[in-house]
Every structure is written in C-alpha cells, then in structure tokens.
Amino acid sequence: MGGKELEFEKYILAIITTKPEKVSGGGAPVFISKTDEEQDRIATTLARVMGGVVHDLENGVYFLVRH
Amino acid sequence: MTTGIIIGSLIRYDMLKRDYRLYPSYPHGVVIHLALGFIAAVIGAVAIPALLEKEFTAVTFLALAATQFREVRGMERDMLEGLDRTNLVPRGPDYIEGIARVFEARNYLVMLAALLISGATFIGNIYYGLLMGVATFIISKTLMKGKNIGDIALVRAGRVHFEGAKLFVDNIQFMNLALQQSRETYLKRGLGIIVEPLNDNGRATLANNGQRKAIAHDAAALLGVYKDVDSAEFTPLVRRSLDTGRVGLVIVPMEKDISVLIEAVKRVPVLESALSTPLKTTLGKKAAD
Numbered sequence: 001m002g003g004k005e006l007e008f009e010k011y012i013l014a015i016i017t018t019k020p021e022k023v024s025g026g027g028a029p030v031f032i033s034k035t036d037e038e039q040d041r042i043a044t045t046l047a048r049v050m051g052g053v054v055h056d057l058e059n060g061v062y063f064l065v066r067h
Numbered sequence: 068m069t070t071g072i073i074i075g076s077l078i079r080y081d082m083l084k085r086d087y088r089l090y091p092s093y094p095h096g097v098v099i100h101l102a103l104g105f106i107a108a109v110i111g112a113v114a115i116p117a118l119l120e121k122e123f124t125a126v127t128f129l130a131l132a133a134t135q136f137r138e139v140r141g142m143e144r145d146m147l148e149g150l151d152r153t154n155l156v157p158r159g160p161d162y163i164e165g166i167a168r169v170f171e172a173r174n175y176l177v178m179l180a181a182l183l184i185s186g187a188t189f190i191g192n193i194y195y196g197l198l199m200g201v202a203t204f205i206i207s208k209t210l211m212k213g214k215n216i217g218d219i220a221l222v223r224a225g226r227v228h229f230e231g232a233k234l235f236v237d238n239i240q241f242m243n244l245a246l247q248q249s250r251e252t253y254l255k256r257g258l259g260i261i262v263e264p265l266n267d268n269g270r271a272t273l274a275n276n277g278q279r280k281a282i283a284h285d286a287a288a289l290l291g292v293y294k295d296v297d298s299a300e301f302t303p304l305v306r307r308s309l310d311t312g313r314v315g316l317v318i319v320p321m322e323k324d325i326s327v328l329i330e331a332v333k334r335v336p337v338l339e340s341a342l343s344t345p346l347k348t349t350l351g352k353k354a355a356d
Binding site for chain 2: 040043044047048049051052053054055056058062067
C-alpha cells in the first residue's frame with residue numbers, strides 16, 4: 001500500500017503533430033512537423049529511443065506512450 | 068530401501084524432462100533439482116523402515132524436508148522473477164508462481180513414491196517394491212499432467228487487419244498503431260489467433276490476465292518474436308472480446324507458421340491460479356442460462 005497506487009503506469013512521453021493548434025499545454029513535449037512523412041519519421045525515431053509505442057488520434061496528432 | 072531411492076530419483080528425473088518447455092532448463096538447474104529429488108527419495112525411502120524399527124525421529128526428518136522443499140519454491144520464484152524482468156515477452160507472475168509450485172509439489176511426489184516403494188519392499192519383497200514402483204510412476208504421470216488450453220477452448224486462426232489506426236484480429240480490437248511502417252509489418256508478418264472457450268468455465272479462465280500473459284509468452288518462446296527492446300509495438304498481445312468472452316492473440320513471429328502457432332497455443336498449460344469453475348456452483352449455473 002501507500003504511494004504505489006499514485007504512480008502512473010502509462011504516460012505520454014511526447015506528442016508529434018502536423019496540426020499544432022489541436023494540442024495545448026500538458027506535461028509532454030510537442031514536436032511540430034510540416035508533413036505526414038516528417039511526422040512519421042520523428043515518431044519512429046522517438047519511439048525507438050524512448051521504447052514507447054506511437055498511437056494515432058486520427059486527427060493529425062500522434063502521441064508516444066510508455067506502456 | 069535402495070529400490071525406493073533409485074526409483075524415486077528416476078521419477079524425479081522423468082518429471083524434470085517435461086520441465087524443459089516450461090522452463091528452458093539450465094544444466095546447473097537440472098543438477099540442483101536432481102540432487103533435491105535424490106534427497107527427497109532418500110528421506111521418503113527411510114521413513115517406513117525407520118518407523119517399523121520404532122525410530123520416531125524419522126518423522127521429524129519428514130517435517131524438516133517439507134520446510135526445505137518450500138524453500139525450493141521460493142528459490143525458483145525469485146530466480147524466474149529476476150529473469151522475467153529482462154525477458155522480451157515476460158511470463159508474468161501467475162505463470163511463475165505456477166512453475167514454482169510445480170517444483171515444490173514434484174519433490175513431495177518423489178518423497179511419497181519412495182515411501183510407498185520402500186514400504187512395499189520392506190513388508191513384502193523386492194518384486195512388490197518394483198510393482199509399486201510402476202504403479203507410482205503411472206500415478207505421478209497422470210497427477211502432474213494438468214490441463215491445456217486445447218482442453219478448455221477451441222483455437223483457430225484469425226485475420227489480422229486494420230481499421231484506420233486500430234489493429235484487429237477478426238472482431239477483437241488490440242491497439243492503436245500510428246506508424247505506417249509498423250502497420251505494414253503487422254500485415255505482412257503478423258499472425259492472429261482466436262481462442263474460443265468451450266463453456267463458461269473456460270471463459271472465466273481465459274479472462275485471467277496471468278493466463279493470457281502465459282499464452283503470449285509460450286507463443287513467443289516457441290515461434291520467436293520479431294521484436295527488440297526498442298520496439299515495444301511488436302509485443303505479442305492477448306485481448307478479450309467482452310461480448311463473447313473469446314480471446315485473441317496477435318503476434319509478429321520470426322517463423323510465420325500458423326499451424327505451429329495454433330498447436331503452441333493449444334499446449335499452453337492452464338494455470339492453477341487462473342483455473343476457474345463457476346459452473347460447479349448452482350449460482351454459476353443459473354447465471355449461465
């Protein structure tokens with residue numbers, strides 16, 4: 001018991017987007033890209049380095065989650 | 068007495084062989100368990116002759132041995148948990164507890180077998196002992212068999228596909244994947260399996276998260292997994308359809324062979340901790356109809 005339950009099991013490590021107006025605030029860094037290809041590339045690199053999985057909100061916003 | 072010790076040790080050795088798949092056995096691990104099995108056999112074998120000689124201290128030894136073997140369980144658990152942290156596809160705590168318990172129980176079985184064999188030899192003669200040896204051998208085989216997934220559910224292939232970013236096997240949703248490259252890998256190399264429980268007991272068992280981790284682990288252990296420490300998205304997943312209680316597995320194996328995968332999933336042991344039998348109660352039966 002104790003503090004353990006307050007720890008987050010999953011958290012957003014980064015947000016990668018082509019539409020910066022859809023994202024605001026929060027604790028994760030936001031990477032803005034011009035094209036879809038750039039977005040894909042940045043997301044892949046970040047995922048490999050951070051060991052997370054990239055998910056798609058299907059509105060031009062990707063987010064990287066550590067599971 | 069000697070018959071008891073020898074056959075007891077042999078039984079332990081035979082049981083150890085079947086551990087290999089559960090537990091990619093390490094040569095030194097084998098030595099440890101053979102030695103402990105031998106000790107168990109000795110203790111079991113001396114018990115009845117000692118009691119008949121009215122040497123009651125022998126009973127204390129039996130109790131002492133029980134404590135020792137409980138430690139075996141702790142030892143196995145600690146080791147497997149430690150190793151699990153670096154495993155690409157972890158076994159999960161439920162599976163580990165099951166394996167550890169089996170290790171403990173097998174020593175007791177050896178002890179019991181040796182006890183019966185040496186007892187039979189002591190009271191009758193060596194032939195009774197050998198006969199008892201064969202009997203205990205068969206009993207220990209059936210006792211330690213346990214159930215497999217194939218006994219409680221139907222295992223069949225499923226179609227891996229995407230709807231937008233969402234990965235599906237048939238109608239079971241797994242996860243949302245953004246990267247084009249990952250999606251292509253799944254479509255090209257991924258395999259999907261659907262496990263349909265035969266009844267409500269199977270459904271409850273398959274709902275257990277530890278059981279599902281065990282399925283993913285065994286599938287990955289047998290077919291290899293297309294994954295490294297930095298590609299978390301290719302971790303084999305087992306998800307449940309809430310409507311039907313069916314369970315789906317998606318995996319990107321090294322060897323893309325669906326028939327082997329189906330066979331592998333069928334042979335996954337049903338974990339003791341996951342085994343659930345609501346149908347054995349009247350309320351469970353009522354809920355089922």
